[in-house]
Amino acid sequence: MAHLTTNTISEAVKSAGRDKATNPRLQQCVNRLVDALHGLIQELKPTEAEMIKTVEFLTELGRKDQIQILADVLGLSALVDLLNYPKVGRATPTDVEGPYYREDAPFRKSPVTLYEGDEDDPLFITGRITNHEGVPLPGAVLDVWQTNGRGLYEHQDPTQPQYNFRRRFATDAQGNYEFQTVQPGPYQLPHGGALGIFLAQLGRHPWRSAHIHVKISKDGYAPLTTQLFFRGDPYLDSDAVFSVKEELILYPIRIEDPARLRERGLDRPYSEAEFNFGLWPKELGQPAYRLAASPADLSKKKEGITVTRLYTGPDGESHFQDMDTPLTSKQTIGRLSEPIRATSIIFRETDGDYDYGWHHAPRRQYIINLEGEVEITVGDGTTRRFGTGDVILAEDQTGRGHISRAMNKRPRKSIFVTLD
Ligand code: BEZ
Ligand code: FE
DSSP: OOOOOTTTTTHHHHTGGGGGGOHHHHHHHHHHHHHHHHHHHHHHHHOOHHHHHHHHHHHHHHTTHHHHHHHHHHHHHHHHHHHHOOOBBBBOOOHHHSOOSSSOOOOSSEEESSSSSSSSEEEEEEEEEEEEEEEBOOOOOOEEEEEEEEEEOGGGTTSTTTTTTTEEEEETTEEEEHHHHHOOOOEOOOOSSSHHHHHHHOOOOOOEEOEEEEEOOOOTOEEEEEEETTTOOTTTSSSSOOOOOGEEEEEEEEEHHHHHHHHHTTOOEEEEHHHOOOOEEEOOOGGGGGGGHHHHHHHHSSSSEEEEEEEOTTTSSSSEEEEEOEEEEEEEEEEOOOOOOOOOEEEEEEEOOOEEEEEEOOEEEEEEESSSSSEEEEEEEEEHHHHOOOOOOOOOOOOSOOOEESTOOOOEEEEEEEEE
């Protein structure tokens, strides 16, 4: 029998059974886990009492079916989602499913209401489901679930009927959908017992930002599982499971105009929000940028600054070109580009209904996006979205130009840095 030491035990564990192993992926994962956990133990040198406490903690969570929630509060589910499903073109970003999905929600035809009985403050959510290029998809099935206004899922609340706030329905012939619901309340993850003590000792709260879960399926398209959030929710920046994505935030508008109320047959104000979903066609496969990036790729990505140039090609159409800006180290102040001579800086805000048809750049200028998103279509048919921190160099001063429009009816803040 080998005499194991703190230096040899990790290798001994990893090589145990190596010749007879039948699942290489499992073996790869477990070996990395052993490296990570042994490294942690070597570094932190836990006492035996701490080890016992850790096992008791996991045992309690396992008994209560809360291991999934532990993975969520540690950001593991959100990280897997971020690595596997970054945004591609107009395809809607995915988001974690969470533990509260129920299959076989009632299927409803239009008009769709997510709940039974009467609720205050109705909210209508409308929109269109398209492919990644904006082509409408009729007959796509939405499977939606959420809490009621008090933050309770139906299965946690004996006062709600079975499957309340859980419905399935399909898009119409134009790819449009609409449903009536109420704004869900923020809710707390289970926070009694070991999980609650754990979060409290870390100075964390158990609140999830209010959200609506949506799964969308359509033959020929990758199934989409995502969540929609609400502007103004107090937990947008501190969601307990780290799943809020800016592109998924709804901006409900309050409607009080009596004529609009009459159209809906309502005698009190209501809210409405629009959200368009984009699905990714299966036939395009898993694009490289949808695959998990290696840590090396991730660190590479963080370096440098990419500027997307909009220019007029010889065909008279605008095109995109991604350009890396060379940076040189200046020690204490970081890495700098060569100075670029500019003529002015203009701060700019556009509304949620900003929709500017074909136009070209009025002058050569950088557009530095601060907040909100813009979707730009160019003459070669490409559409791209630009969000917070993205930099565009607009140089397409001739030809047909491009189309710009606000995303998801949301205002946007940006800066023009003019060059001419
Ligand atoms: C949810 O969205 O329902 C959820 C997600 C993660 C943990 C707990 C709940
Ligand atoms: Fe949820």
